[in-house]
Amino acid sequence: MINPALPFFCSGLAKSGTTFLQRMLDAHPQISCPSEHAFRTVFENLNAFYDAYNEGLELVARRTGGQKPRVVSKKAIRQMFVMHLQVMAKDASQGKPIFGLNDNALLQNYALFAKMFPRAKFLFIVRNPIDRALSLWDHNHKLFEIEKSDVHLRFLKSFDGTLDGCVIDIASRDAKCFTTFLDAVGDNQNALIIKYEDLSHDRVTGLGRIYDFLGATTAPDVLQMIAAESDIGTMAKASNSQGFF
Amino acid sequence: MTAQKPPFFCFGSPKSGTTFLQRMLDAHPQISCPSEQLTSELAKNLQQFYAAYNEGLAIVDDRTGGQGVRPISKQAVERIFACHVQVMAEDTAQGKPIFGLSDNALGLNIGKFLRMFPTAKFIRIVRNPVDRGVSLWRYNHQVHKKTGTAAFYAKFMKASAGTVEGCILHYAAIEAEDLRNFIAAVGDNPNVLTIRYEDFSQARVAGLKQVYEFLGAETSPQLLEELAVQGQIGAMAQVSKNKAFFSGGGRTDFGGNRISPEIRRQALEIVKGPMQRLGYDLTTLPEAH
Numbered sequence: 035m036i037n038p039a040l041p042f043f044c045s046g047l048a049k050s051g052t053t054f055l056q057r058m059l060d061a062h063p064q065i066s067c068p069s070e071h072a073f074r075t076v077f078e079n080l081n082a083f084y085d086a087y088n089e090g091l092e093l094v095a096r097r098t099g100g101q102k103p104r105v106v107s108k109k110a111i112r113q114m115f116v117m118h119l120q121v122m123a124k125d126a127s128q129g130k131p132i133f134g135l136n137d138n139a140l141l142q143n144y145a146l147f148a149k150m151f152p153r154a155k156f157l158f159i160v161r162n163p164i165d166r167a168l169s170l171w172d173h174n175h176k177l178f179e180i181e182k183s184d185v186h187l188r189f190l191k192s193f194d195g196t197l198d199g200c201v202i203d204i205a206s207r208d209a210k211c212f213t214t215f216l217d218a219v220g221d222n223q224n225a226l227i228i229k230y231e232d233l234s235h236d237r238v239t240g241l242g243r244i245y246d247f248l249g250a251t252t253a254p255d256v257l258q259m260i261a262a263e264s265d266i267g268t269m270a271k272a273s274n275s276q277g278f279f
Numbered sequence: 280m281t282a283q284k285p286p287f288f289c290f291g292s293p294k295s296g297t298t299f300l301q302r303m304l305d306a307h308p309q310i311s312c313p314s315e316q317l318t319s320e321l322a323k324n325l326q327q328f329y330a331a332y333n334e335g336l337a338i339v340d341d342r343t344g345g346q347g348v349r350p351i352s353k354q355a356v357e358r359i360f361a362c363h364v365q366v367m368a369e370d371t372a373q374g375k376p377i378f379g380l381s382d383n384a385l386g387l388n389i390g391k392f393l394r395m396f397p398t399a400k401f402i403r404i405v406r407n408p409v410d411r412g413v414s415l416w417r418y419n420h421q422v423h424k425k426t427g428t429a430a431f432y433a434k435f436m437k438a439s440a441g442t443v444e445g446c447i448l449h450y451a452a453i454e455a456e457d458l459r460n461f462i463a464a465v466g467d468n469p470n471v472l473t474i475r476y477e478d479f480s481q482a483r484v485a486g487l488k489q490v491y492e493f494l495g496a497e498t499s500p501q502l503l504e505e506l507a508v509q510g511q512i513g514a515m516a517q518v519s520k521n522k523a524f525f526s527g528g529g530r531t532d533f534g535g536n537r538i539s540p541e542i543r544r545q546a547l548e549i550v551k552g553p554m555q556r557l558g559y560d561l562t563t564l565p566e567a568h
Contacts, residue, residue: 053343060346068349069340075332083324087317095314097422098298099515104313110370117362125355177342269344 286368412447
């Protein structure tokens, strides 16, 4: 039986330190948090599949004596979605007792997830919009150079084409997004909001708070070891994609 | 898999009485068994989806520092499939305490289902290949006429060599192979019940009692009598929107006088081994009607 408090979820807007948070979680010996997921595609696939499946049930029912088929309900599909995430998180946990998943898009759908996983813990990382916009600007330029994908080009063309325009646009979007998000979070004790700047400036304290929130050990030697490993230079050195750092 | 009560499963080759079995189960006040499911479609979708999803995970991982992706494993996809089946059965149970699903194709994957649902109960219905072949022939002509699935019809006619006799012999060979695999996978597993359509049809009350008892449902004589009446082909056809489905009459006379003794002999020879293991007495055949 899967523990209903698990998995935990971590999220944040792109270039807010979400990968940093995910890596810090996964670096803990008791916590598993693999690289970023895309829950939306799971949800969309389930809905599309069961729309077609229910049509198939109706056809078969007509062909076999015309009984009224009992189609798979929307409630059942949501239940299946929850199970997908539970199984996915456990599957990737590598035997660690506290396991979770990271999906950046979750922050914008927090209310829905809080309803589907009422006992789960949620960690969100936020960052000031200026550094976030600068980082997004650089990241998308780099990815466009490497992948030549329209996705990155569309992002870069969505402003007036300047870095300043990007910063103002992102700040405006963040303001809207966070208003809705913070209203949804309210005073929920199962949601922890971390500022990237705090985690970056005083890593040991920031990590201690996060691990403590998840019920993992916060022994000083563990915190020191992970803080040392999480230096940007150290992470870049161990990475296959040093440009990301 | 979770510690939830698993669904039961019922299945069989098409035109073996699978809809009859499903309806008789669903007619019981304690049992839910909705019309036929297509779980192999679900399995196919999940496998394809997660293959693509894992590719997506690898792309995102590469874009975010290349830490190494943990793809969703085949075992996890199988667990997800089992969760879906569980939820589907519970979702359609309408509050009945004993719930299950019917899927004719399940027999082809019986080993996998036994592994995924080790405490579940399974009911397979079998029918002699001659009556099954005749029924398949009639049914596929009806379906083709109504829904115009030309490609399916052409494939069926080719496999049957264009005759009812060809249909009987072709599908008898498939059934023989399927039953051999089934018997090997099931062994003497007490959670698997195999029932013969002929027995069920000729002594309905006793057949229903056997099936309901196997699932732990009530078997009071009054209830069995009531359900046996509902289970008459004529009674089912009367309340159905698709009366033609019942036009074969659910015959159990091994082709009667519609099929030559030689074709009957050949068909039974093909399935003799597994059918005898399933308790068929092939030494004496019912009188031709």
